Amino acid sequence: MHISEGVLSAPVLVTGAVLTAAGVAVGLKKMDYEKIPQVAVLTSAFFVASLIRVPVGPSAVHLVLNGLLGLVLGWAAFPAILVGLALQGLIFQFGGLTTLGVNTFNIAAPAILCYYLFARGIAHKNSSVAMALAFACGFFAILLSSLLVALCLIFTGESFLQAAKVLVLAHLPVMVLEGVVVAFCLAFLMKVKPEILGATHAAG
């Protein structure tokens, strides 16, 4: 899901950086000083969760969980993902400075959209409706992220078109996997600790 340094054109990089700056500004404004430890600890939890290697057939993938992250953190997802990606860059040298804006936006924007689309639905009384919506949330977040990555490549140059198409198709199994994991995870959270959902943005 990461776009490496040196691939994208300047207009794409600048657009990504500006959009991310705006998103992070909104996220920080909505996040009280009181909430910083909570957002930070949950950010670390998501970071650790993204290190799990989940087997899919002969290979294994890492989870992104941006749909779930959006549901739990709301607008704070923007600064949380920025910090997560910056740390990934600093700890694993994965991703760099000029792509930080684009990569953050590609993961955080779907998270925010999921928050608006699904935050109410997952509390549905009928548990199978709630689970279906949770699956849709996980699936949709990755679908949107991979589409955004594809768009970034296509806006950089038309020669990326084929690579972009394959990239989206290759993420199909990941979308299904994320949907399944988010559905189970939300069912678990609703049973054990429903207040965790929407806790960091209850006031806003």
Add this chain to the structure above:
Amino acid sequence: MHIDNFATGDSLLHRLDPRVKIVVAVLFSVVVAVADRYSCLATAVCLSLTLLFLARLSLREVFLRLLVVNAFIVFLWLFLPFTYGGEKLFSIGPLDATREGVIYALLITVKSNTIVLALIALLATSPVVTLGHALSHLYVPEKLIHLLFFTVRYLQVLHLEYDRLRDAMRIRAFKPGTNMHTYRSFAYLIGMLLIKSFDRADRIRKAMLCRGFHGKYYLLSHFELQRVDVIMLVIMMLLVSGMASLQWIILK
């Protein structure tokens, strides 16, 4: 989990003021990311290799990092030579690779690796917390810095928590595979991790309130620019602006 892998050492770059390193790293990355002239990129490659040499890091470790970073680049190599219009170079079956396509893919590979090498030499040679501290002196919003500090602080704690949960699963003979049971178990593992961190965050908040936290994080140590920092800053800025002028001002 090990953070700060490259941060231990006593090279010139390890001792350099982190604010200087961040400023140079940002400008260097930006110039290389948008550059496309060979003269500029050749200078950039020389500069990043020099920095790597100055940082005296284990080349084996650096190489291993580069391999991981290049996964996306390898993926692009599968397409770019064949989808970029131009003069035919060679063909595999029905696919024609173009000279321009190969050059373009090569250009991206060089740019990407040059930037990552410079980032390893400049940024990975400081502990993450020190970099966060330096960022707060470079006008990055305070809340964001606090978020970074807290996240780094709890990353290792939560990784230990994760290890404990994973051990508990292993004791119960859990073997990951491609099946629903695996996915459900991982989902519950993640759910448990979130709940544990949620509770922990509440304890942290209360502990901080008890100690009189009111939204300000006091930084006790401050950086001081030494002469060597200023000299290095001037040299590196001159080189980066040299690269920029090779790209945009001096004609081919």
